[in-house]
Amino acid sequence: MTEVLQSTPDREELILNMGPHHPSTHGVLRFIVHTDGEIMRKAVPDVGYLHRGLEKIAELQTYPGYMPFTDRINYLEVMFTNMAYATAVEKLLGTEVPPRAEVLRVLVCELNRIASHQITLGCITMDLGAFTPFVHLLRERERINDLMEALCGNRLTFNYMRIGGVSQDVPDEWLKQLEAFLDHFEPVIDEFDSLISYNEILIKRMGEVAVICAEDAVGFGLVGPNLRASGVDWDVRRDLPYGAYPQMDFQVPVGMGEKGTVGDCFDRFIIRVEEMRQSCKILRQCLANLPEGDIKAKVPKMPRPPKGEVYSCVEGARGELGVYLISDGTPKPYRLKWRTGSFAGLSIIEHISRGLMIADLVAVIATLDVIAPEMDR
Amino acid sequence: METLSNYIADYLELSGLAREILYAVLIVAVAAGVFMVALTISGLLTLAERRVAGRIQSRVGPNRVGPLGLLQWLADGLKLIMKEDLVPAAADGPLFRLAPYLVIVGVFAAFVSVPFGQLLIAADLNVGVIYLLAITSLVTVGVLMSGWASNNKWSLLGGIRAAAQIVSYEVPAVLAVLSVVLLSGTLSMQGIIAAQGGWPWHWYLFHNPFTFLAFFLYFTAAVAEGNRTPFDLPEAESELVSGYNTEYSGMRFAGFFLGEFANIYLMSAIATTLFFGGWQIPGVTPEQQATSWGLQLVGLLIFVAKASIGCFVVIWLRWTFPRLRVDQLMSVCYRYLVPLSLLCLAANAVYMLLIPAGSMIDRIIHYGTAAFGGLVGLIFLWRVFHHIRSVGDRLDLNVLARGQKGRFDPRIQARRYGKFRKKRYSKETG
Amino acid sequence: MGSFSEYLANIGRSIVTLGDGLAVTFSYLLRKPFTIQYPDRTEKPVVAMLPERSRGILEIDINVCTGCSICAKQCPIDCIHIEVVKDEETKQRVLKRFDIDVAKCMFCGLCVEACPVSGLRHTHEFEGSMSDVHRLMLSFVDKPQPVAKPAKKDEPAPETKPVGSIVRKLLADWWKPANPTSGGPR
Numbered sequence: 001m002t003e004v005l006q007s008t009p010d011r012e013e014l015i016l017n018m019g020p021h022h023p024s025t026h027g028v029l030r031f032i033v034h035t036d037g038e039i040m041r042k043a044v045p046d047v048g049y050l051h052r053g054l055e056k057i058a059e060l061q062t063y064p065g066y067m068p069f070t071d072r073i074n075y076l077e078v079m080f081t082n083m084a085y086a087t088a089v090e091k092l093l094g095t096e097v098p099p100r101a102e103v104l105r106v107l108v109c110e111l112n113r114i115a116s117h118q119i120t121l122g123c124i125t126m127d128l129g130a131f132t133p134f135v136h137l138l139r140e141r142e143r144i145n146d147l148m149e150a151l152c153g154n155r156l157t158f159n160y161m162r163i164g165g166v167s168q169d170v171p172d173e174w175l176k177q178l179e180a181f182l183d184h185f186e187p188v189i190d191e192f193d194s195l196i197s198y199n200e201i202l203i204k205r206m207g208e209v210a211v212i213c214a215e216d217a218v219g220f221g222l223v224g225p226n227l228r229a230s231g232v233d234w235d236v237r238r239d240l241p242y243g244a245y246p247q248m249d250f251q252v253p254v255g256m257g258e259k260g261t262v263g264d265c266f267d268r269f270i271i272r273v274e275e276m277r278q279s280c281k282i283l284r285q286c287l288a289n290l291p292e293g294d295i296k297a298k299v300p301k302m303p304r305p306p307k308g309e310v311y312s313c314v315e316g317a318r319g320e321l322g323v324y325l326i327s328d329g330t331p332k333p334y335r336l337k338w339r340t341g342s343f344a345g346l347s348i349i350e351h352i353s354r355g356l357m358i359a360d361l362v363a364v365i366a367t368l369d370v371i372a373p374e375m376d377r
Numbered sequence: 378m379e380t381l382s383n384y385i386a387d388y389l390e391l392s393g394l395a396r397e398i399l400y401a402v403l404i405v406a407v408a409a410g411v412f413m414v415a416l417t418i419s420g421l422l423t424l425a426e427r428r429v430a431g432r433i434q435s436r437v438g439p440n441r442v443g444p445l446g447l448l449q450w451l452a453d454g455l456k457l458i459m460k461e462d463l464v465p466a467a468a469d470g471p472l473f474r475l476a477p478y479l480v481i482v483g484v485f486a487a488f489v490s491v492p493f494g495q496l497l498i499a500a501d502l503n504v505g506v507i508y509l510l511a512i513t514s515l516v517t518v519g520v521l522m523s524g525w526a527s528n529n530k531w532s533l534l535g536g537i538r539a540a541a542q543i544v545s546y547e548v549p550a551v552l553a554v555l556s557v558v559l560l561s562g563t564l565s566m567q568g569i570i571a572a573q574g575g576w577p578w579h580w581y582l583f584h585n586p587f588t589f590l591a592f593f594l595y596f597t598a599a600v601a602e603g604n605r606t607p608f609d610l611p612e613a614e615s616e617l618v619s620g621y622n623t624e625y626s627g628m629r630f631a632g633f634f635l636g637e638f639a640n641i642y643l644m645s646a647i648a649t650t651l652f653f654g655g656w657q658i659p660g661v662t663p664e665q666q667a668t669s670w671g672l673q674l675v676g677l678l679i680f681v682a683k684a685s686i687g688c689f690v691v692i693w694l695r696w697t698f699p700r701l702r703v704d705q706l707m708s709v710c711y712r713y714l715v716p717l718s719l720l721c722l723a724a725n726a727v728y729m730l731l732i733p734a735g736s737m738i739d740r741i742i743h744y745g746t747a748a749f750g751g752l753v754g755l756i757f758l759w760r761v762f763h764h765i766r767s768v769g770d771r772l773d774l775n776v777l778a779r780g781q782k783g784r785f786d787p788r789i790q791a792r793r794y795g796k797f798r799k800k801r802y803s804k805e806t807g
Numbered sequence: 808m809g810s811f812s813e814y815l816a817n818i819g820r821s822i823v824t825l826g827d828g829l830a831v832t833f834s835y836l837l838r839k840p841f842t843i844q845y846p847d848r849t850e851k852p853v854v855a856m857l858p859e860r861s862r863g864i865l866e867i868d869i870n871v872c873t874g875c876s877i878c879a880k881q882c883p884i885d886c887i888h889i890e891v892v893k894d895e896e897t898k899q900r901v902l903k904r905f906d907i908d909v910a911k912c913m914f915c916g917l918c919v920e921a922c923p924v925s926g927l928r929h930t931h932e933f934e935g936s937m938s939d940v941h942r943l944m945l946s947f948v949d950k951p952q953p954v955a956k957p958a959k960k961d962e963p964a965p966e967t968k969p970v971g972s973i974v975r976k977l978l979a980d981w982w983k984p985a986n987p988t989s990g991g992p993r
Contacts, residue, residue, distance in 0.1 A: 023618060129700025136835075171858075194830075201698055
């Protein structure tokens, strides 16, 4: 960072400071942008403005006590962070999760994936100048928030999962409400498509822009929708199955280069629309085959996992969300490390930024779905 | 103006210097009147924009200040006046202070030759159209000046974008307007309206397929000149923070803001004049209209209604479309709009040569174009209802929805919102 | 001529896709708004509209509290402060202080799950804005009182006050000016 700021630029170069308080940097994220008029030479990201030391906090908390903090890793994929942490501790403890809890976990995760993609898609369109699709998706997300509040009592920081299961069973009528939501939401995705997805201006703004080839995507460690948009068919849910996902039947959408080249911004956009459809499909299967039984395995109140280390990952809305956990036999973790998709997504921006326009940088940040709290932790 | 002045002078039997003084006073009075009208219109448009945006986004919009929120724009204006007028230390002070006035003057001066009614026009210039196109170019100077003088890189980018955009889009706009000028044979706003008629098939919009196209070209170019979405690159909230007006606050910011909204009304009014028959009442000739005050009023209402629909469309566009990129903006202008408007101009000239005005073919083409326009409208309506049905929503025509009235004792809430509300509620509940 | 047909196709596609987008937004002009007008134009108070499990401001019914302090141990951020002392005369354990720092609380619900007598619970109250952050320290014990005995297995669980009534009273007290017990800075 310092050498970027101190190096004497060419006489033709304009250095712009984008962020940390910029409308389209999604939280507090900063870019040093070298431009020649509108065309960028380089955009160097600067991270750390939202560092809260959530990995260090884990070392001071008991295993169950850290669960609410995982809500704060990423305010958009709370269920996934919950689940990644819970599965990691369960692997250490060797706990078997009851089947009903497993299906409930998949259910809430997919519901959360829809909510997260709604925000992402909305932010993409908003950063490209269309405000209404964002508000429409926010309205649909409100319905999910209501469902979540009825299920676990909070709208954003769910804290729903526990080591060995989930905290509460579904309330009465909740499954019916969920089904009603799905019946309502599936046509709304189509409406969203006719409102904005295939809008010619949006296609022009995103097609052929900031193409990430498969080699680069793998090289920079992109995960999730960003990786799949580049044509790499990899999904943790299918390829490293966990929880109740092996029982589910779903497709993994991969970037096709529908309006340009494989791996352009439009692929990253449309793949998320498709994933929302697939999540609806999974949710319907969960509703159809929700087994009866316990929702939580027997786990001691203050678990002391045996010495050892474990890596556990789930497919979050931003791709592989991993937890690396070391236990030293005490009630508190020895070390915990999060591996999040946003950080990898951010790291590639400098590489692909050359030759883009300032307006494209906004599209790139939005379609890579960079979320500042997840990046800085 | 001059006729009015002469009329009053004759009535009071004035002569010489007194006549001149009266004329001067009248000019100032009319200028102030036009300014107030334009100010009110742009104020109301800010409210309209927020209400329409709210409704499009499943919200309600501002509805608390005054009946239906109609006084919201006054409250906003008051707030902006009270705010501190900040001039950044590094800014070029005089230019920074001057820029908003150029924008306001550029737009508001154009209102002088907007024909609100047959007799209600401040100055029916014989070069009306040219005057309008020329005076609004002052906005370019103001915007570029503000972008430069702010001494902010984002503002500079915004200002440069704005200058490039407005200058480029003048070309298709003028070419599209020339089509109409060609048909009517006059540059005077009143003359252009008088050459049209009351019914839709008498409008220049449906005169022939090429004027139909010319209207859309003019409208697109005008939206771009007004820096509105999808061409709002100079402001581009998500890219340039707020573009050329990033550093402005208080009343100077309001100057840009009012200029923008007055511009929307202006372009709608010009479109109404050029393509939609202005104040013409269906089935009433201009001669009949000139004799009756009642018909004059109807004409005024018709003009305002048409212009308001135009404003609505501009607002509606803003809340639907994403923004273009700089290079795409230029390619839209020079690859699509300019060639097409040249085509329109040439085709209209050929049309006038080949088809004599008032002949059978001429009329058939009018009716045909109008029918085509109607068909497009019907297809659009079908899509609208298709979308409502597909999601399973119900039609709700309560467009001014105030929200549900509270049905519980508001004193429960009053505790939480302090004394002000407590007083109001205690009055309401006795 | 390929490029010219592409040129026309571009125009046609733009008109169709943009027009359809306009139809969607126009259709929303004819639909009901989704929002409610918080706080005063709703059918009932928002607090009453929340689902049953909604996690609002914490409250404790001190008449059933056994002073076991499990909640304070469970709390990951130590926002519950409990002080239990032994009364020298009566040899009874006395609850001297039960404070919940609502400013710190993150509404995770771990303490409520842990409470063995269900005395600690989440209310639906969420409107607790204060001009001073220290006033968000809720004190539930006015004067020291002996702790409750845990109910035996065959006994019915002790009656608790209606959920939310205690917190509502505390919040209402806050708004009274110059209230010495309104939880000033400690």
